[in-house]
Amino acid sequence: MSFLDGMTWLLIYQLVGEIGVQMLGWPVPGPVLGMILLFLTLLVRKGVSASVDTASHALLSHLSLLFVPAGVGMMVYFERLKQEWFPIVSALVLGTLITMAAAALVMQAGTRLFSAKAARDG
Amino acid sequence: MADPDLATIWVYLSTTPLIGLTVTLIAYSLGHRLYVYANRNPLLNPVVTAIAALILFLQLTGVSYATYFEGAQFVHFLLGPATVALAVPLYQQCAKVRRRLLPLTITLVVGAIVGAGSSAGIAWLLGASIETQLSLAPKSVTTPVAMGISEQIGGLPSLTAVLVVATGILGAVMGTALFRLLRIKDDAVKGVALGIAAHGMGTARAFQLNREMGAFAGLAMALSALTAAILLPWLLKLLGML
Numbered sequence: 001m002s003f004l005d006g007m008t009w010l011l012i013y014q015l016v017g018e019i020g021v022q023m024l025g026w027p028v029p030g031p032v033l034g035m036i037l038l039f040l041t042l043l044v045r046k047g048v049s050a051s052v053d054t055a056s057h058a059l060l061s062h063l064s065l066l067f068v069p070a071g072v073g074m075m076v077y078f079e080r081l082k083q084e085w086f087p088i089v090s091a092l093v094l095g096t097l098i099t100m101a102a103a104a105l106v107m108q109a110g111t112r113l114f115s116a117k118a119a120r121d122g
Numbered sequence: 123m124a125d126p127d128l129a130t131i132w133v134y135l136s137t138t139p140l141i142g143l144t145v146t147l148i149a150y151s152l153g154h155r156l157y158v159y160a161n162r163n164p165l166l167n168p169v170v171t172a173i174a175a176l177i178l179f180l181q182l183t184g185v186s187y188a189t190y191f192e193g194a195q196f197v198h199f200l201l202g203p204a205t206v207a208l209a210v211p212l213y214q215q216c217a218k219v220r221r222r223l224l225p226l227t228i229t230l231v232v233g234a235i236v237g238a239g240s241s242a243g244i245a246w247l248l249g250a251s252i253e254t255q256l257s258l259a260p261k262s263v264t265t266p267v268a269m270g271i272s273e274q275i276g277g278l279p280s281l282t283a284v285l286v287v288a289t290g291i292l293g294a295v296m297g298t299a300l301f302r303l304l305r306i307k308d309d310a311v312k313g314v315a316l317g318i319a320a321h322g323m324g325t326a327r328a329f330q331l332n333r334e335m336g337a338f339a340g341l342a343m344a345l346s347a348l349t350a351a352i353l354l355p356w357l358l359k360l361l362g363m364l
Binding site: 007010011013014017028029030031032034035036038039042043048052053055056057059060063064065066067068069070071072073074075076077080084086087088090091092093094095096097098099100101102103104105106107108109110111113114 | 142146147149150167168169172173176177180181187190191194195197198200201202203204205206207208209210211212213214216222224225226228229232233236237240241242244245247248249250251253254258261262265266267269270271273274278279280281283284285286287288289292293296297300301304306308310311312314315316318319320322323342344347348351352355
């Protein structure tokens, strides 16, 4: 029962998220609002119930399987990929390198800046 | 019923959701076995081999993507609850964040803007169509959220899914060399960068290297999905109005 209860809770949060996004007119995916709401609930409850923990662990440990059906959809875009392969490959490789470098450098600078400040103040 | 030939059975089965669902699970399971057998080589990521095998299968049997998806949608649907489920690891790693909250917040915002801007910008400079640019923008974000963002901003969600998977593989393969080049030694910093730039696959790579890096990568993946989902649609709306 525990898995089923957990799944039910996840679906309820997703549903509330979808309804919330529609009602507020926010340009945010419904499941993301559901995730925020569940996160806030966990903060208030100060803990994760066994059922939600079981269900989320089951889903997240097979997360990569869930990408497959959408990925197969690339067969619909073969023409586009053939025509635009150069900008796409360039954007993928350079974009990923730039993003990772920017994130690493900002995080490193930030950590040094704030830990130096904390050491000085403390 | 006098023994129907195989062709008749196939004609019947190819229109039911059972085939699409079953071949998806078979392809993934075989892909995963191959990946484990190859010592978890990131180039043999089971998502990639499963997608390639399924496309080959559909091309050979002449089944359309729409027919296949009638079965595969049951797997695809679970991306929604899986996104909600990300709240659990996020909560469990909450204590670790508190100490580095300020630098992490700044990095998340910079990462979301640079991630979308660099990929869409490069595609734009090299003359890609607007749908391709928009589909590339959320490529560093974990798939369920990236597809949601893509749909919101007018990209093609299934093209985004493919681009996200490719990004994850590239990030996992290039990460270690990039950190050496930039002389980055702090595991928390490496983890955050992997999670922001290469989502779940970067996180899996970080966990291979060490646990602290993995925890920070998982956290950064979940938080950057949140940041991008909130920032990107508004950012584009703003840009569109100018």
